[in-house]
Amino acid sequence: MKKLLIGNEAVARGLYEGGINVVSSYPGTPSTEITEFLSKYDDIHSEWAPNEKVAMEVAFGASLAGARSACAMKHVGLNVAADPLFTLSYTGVTGGIVICVADDPAMHSSQNEQDSRHYAIASKIPMVEPSDSQESYSFSKAAFELSERFDTPVILRMCTRVAHSQSIVDIGERADIPIKEYVKNGAKYIMMPGNAKLRHPVVEKRTEELAKYAENCPFNKIEMGGTDIGIITSGTCYQYVKEVFGDTVSVLKLGMINPLPEKLIKEFASKVTRLIVIEELDSIIETHCRSLGIEAEGKSLFSPIGEYSQETVADVILGKKNETVNINTKIPGRPPMMCAGCPHRGIYYSLAKNKITVLGDIGCYTLGAVPPLSAIDSTLCMGASVSGLHGFNIADGGKHKTACVIGDSTFIHSGVTGLINIAYNATNSTVVILDNSITGMTGHQQNPTTGYNIKGEPASKVSLEDLCHSVGIKRVRVVDPYNIAECDTAIKEETAIDEPSVIISRRPCILLKNVKTHSPVTVDPDKCRGCRKCMSLGCPAISFKNKKAVIDHVLCVGCDVCKQLCSFGAIESEERK
């Protein structure tokens, strides 16, 4: 049956048909939908794990018990899961394991654009990379067999363009793969030095065998056309090459990108006059060609930064550009921003007003960094706000008033370890947990603090208050971020006090379906003096027309935060029950 699927849904379908039994993941753009779509199948176990390391270890355990399993994460999530990854290479698998990792060239929704292929090379794990949804489906399905045949996890590498583009997939039926019997095998699975020393040679031998397999595997293909130019490429770049050149050049399309073939590349190179490697981000394939003594052009032509497109390929190789029409009017940018009624806005206003140095974290709330709030001083990675704050406070010696902000899901992911450190190594640090009862940025996934599991069923719920108390924080208070005075008092008191503290800023994300909104507030133009104080909130519902504030009645949800700021009582809300 033919269906139009995004790459991530195609991966889910492929894994499902391939006989997956268990999937455990942490959400991260552009990988999230793989697990969301898998959760729709009731005959397999799916879950959101607290972080990627946990997710990969769950997949490991399920494989050990004989089931086919998978985990999915974004590129930076693989950093978190790198610890199990490298040794999983040594243990190999019982049930097949597919590790799905989605890179984000151009950083549409990421803090860096690292190239995950380095991980495949470093951990000596085979990696396959699809170029559209049909391949996302078929490669995922085949990855389980590859995993079990070579006794290794397999990494499936996606990128934003493949993960989030819909194209046609011809889907099939789920394979009936029985869960294997568990047999204790310490030599393979207990990675203490004596055993691991014996497993490393197995890994090296496996890599040799995989390299042989790569020469003739169904993932790689040569498409001969004109021989003046030969292009070696993989993933989404293949589509750009075909768009520009059709059959006028020859193409070696690599679907298996670790290990890379030798003979196949040499054979291809010998048939063409000019050899060009087109790969986004780093020069993995090009470097491999050079190691084989083959002269290939690559990064001397193409940038290691950002995404490519047919435009890039046509421009770089043919010097060809399309005719365009341009206008002279300068168009102001439209960066993303916090929604009208976002519960993060009130607490950020308070932090900015009190001139707090704020270490930030990863989530929607990173948007508190942009003007006019400009309330964040740093963003590094998941959890770094809490541990970074501790380090900052030690070095700063109290010269600045400081705090950190971290979301509920991010706090569970890797913030709590930093908080344990704050309590244990005793700094006067104030941690603000922005508890909006959901994993927001990635599109509303449940997490251990929400009380629901991936299927929306009631689940055990972490009490943030109890958790903070139990790691040794005595001062834990909860504020409503819609109440500016309450936020102000809490921030003033907790940053002044000489002991570690936690402020939980609690209100659910305004986009959640069960959140009740109020009728919009209005501005009385006779009372408005045009002081722009309400504009300092950066609320998309408030604009300034004819020297007065105006509130958009479609966007406004009646959170009343702006009303609390107005010194002239110009903002009015309807009587509420």
Place this chain on the structure above:
Amino acid sequence: MMKTTSIMIVGVGGQGTLLASKLLGKLLLGEGYDVKVSEVHGMSQRGGSVVTYVRYGDKVYSPVITEGEADFIVSFEKLEAARYVSCLKKDGKIIANNQEIDPMPVIVGNAEYPSGVLEEMRSLGIHVDELDALSLAEKAGSAKAVNIVLMGRLAKYLNIEKEKWHKAIENTVPEKFKELNLKAFDLGYNY
């Protein structure tokens, strides 16, 4: 062999561009075309500028549309039409909702909302089909139907019968919004 047709759907996060592209994709698949629909999820959805690419033909390779390639730009907001105009083909057409949504630099007073962008594009010889999709959507019963009004307008230019659009809408939107959306489509189509 049929050439690939490229349609860009641009707007502001939250305006319903994703549903429009879903509808279009489903319709084109049903027509037997090779189809690719590409969009970016995540951070840009939070009130930022959003763009979706829809391409169809006998064989479609790239999922994205770059400079000078779009046959149509369907713009949900006036500024966004102007932002992506360089992607338009020389004889391409713009369908523009004349709704204005202030971007953050305008809200905070660092920039003015530019006036006359549609006029400027027309003066350069671009075919700009302007409509007040918000009013038409409200007339149909909900401000949220702006996306379907604009799809109705786009349908005027594509060679697919109206009945097939109707069927695709019925298969895409929830039952209780069917009538509203069919009305919104017709208002855009007949505008």
